[in-house]
Amino acid sequence: MTVQVEDVKAVVSRLAGALVRAFLVMFLVATPSAILPGVGADTKQMVALVALFAGALTFAEYNATYPSLVEFRDAAPFNRIRYLTLYIIVFTLSVMEAAGGAPTPFGRLFEAIGYLIGAALDFPYSPVRLATVMMAGDAGAAEMISVRSAAGTAYLLSVLSLVFFMLIMKLSGWPARHQAFNVWVNLPTFEPTAGGDVIERLERDARINISLGFLLPFLIPAVIGIGSMGLEPFTLNSPQTKVWTVAAWAFIPASLLMRGIAMRRIADMIRSKRESQAGARPGLAHA
Known part of the structure; x- marks a missing residue:
């Protein structure tokens, strides 16, 4: 029972960490378009799409048990x-x-x-x-x-x-x-x-x-x-x-x-x- 609780905690911790990192990456990608004046609607939509893709990639990488691209994950x-x-x-x-x-x-x-x-x-x-x-x-x-x-x-x-x-x-x-x-x-x-x-x-x-x-x-x-x-x-x-x-x-x-x-x-x-x-x-x- 103790082993199962520890496994659940590890999974939840890894999931939460992946979500936080994905949000931070999306925030990074969106920062210039949020600060710079005169950014058009089309540009903002493209930036949002790139941010979502980068966030999804980051979440998949950090939520996975075995990494594939990100180095020094741990x-x-x-x-x-x-x-x-x-x-x-x-x-x-x-x-x-x-x-x-x-x-x-x-x-x-x-x-x-x-x-x-x-x-x-x-x-x-x-x-x-x-x-x-x-x-x-x-x-x-x-x-x-x-x-x-x-x-x-x-x-x-x-x-x-x-x-x-x-x-x-x-x-x-x-x-x-x-x-x-x-x-x-x-x-x-x-x-x-x-x-x-x-x-x-x-x-x-x-x-x-x-x-x-x-x-x-x-x-x-x-x-x-x-x-x-x-x-x-x-x-x-x-x-x-x-x-x-x-x-x-x-x-x-x-x-x-x-x-x-x-x-x-x-x-x-x-x-x-x-x-x-x-x-x-x-x-x-x-x-």
Whole structure:
């Protein structure tokens, strides 16, 4: 009877957690359209459809016993930090963009801070300077300043989130060493038995993710600039397009860096576990 009660509690807890996460994802998707002025009815309907799809996918993933896509599902606060990072970036950029169409003291404050951040990070060969390369050649000065402010703010927030994650990992010993870490549940896309030593494969994937996370802010503008040769120049006329494009440009590299650091930490944990087990065997044999 006790086992059945515990099973029911686990199911209810998993269901409630999945519902909360689905709502938060839907809230994230709908935030720009709720803040930005002048959003049409058709756009709101499309955003609602995308939010429902993202929420349903999140609910199915977190309510399932066995994950399929979401990594580090049971290794909090990894995904919580990533979600908060993306939401803060999207919310901040939305408020900054809304200040241009419907000025408010709150929006103007964000706009002024974003301008200072963008100007401070706009130096030769910086990611913020390269982000302006994505703009069309005939973009006005005001549009270039707006993109620079958004890129600088988003990039700074992503860097701060990365520093925060590293502090949490260092101070809390993430993932906790006194708890079992299930590689299959937390890394569903990583196959431990695919061949080769699992530590070497984790470290290899960590290096790839860290390298991509560092290079993508520089590579994305270059790829867009090369890909638009002979085509219509890339523009960010739509406020929602600007918010999501700049947010993705800043968030995806930071997320890859977090994933690489996390995978390297897991590799170190497995190595330490092996060394402790190898050191214990001689003592047991001697006893």
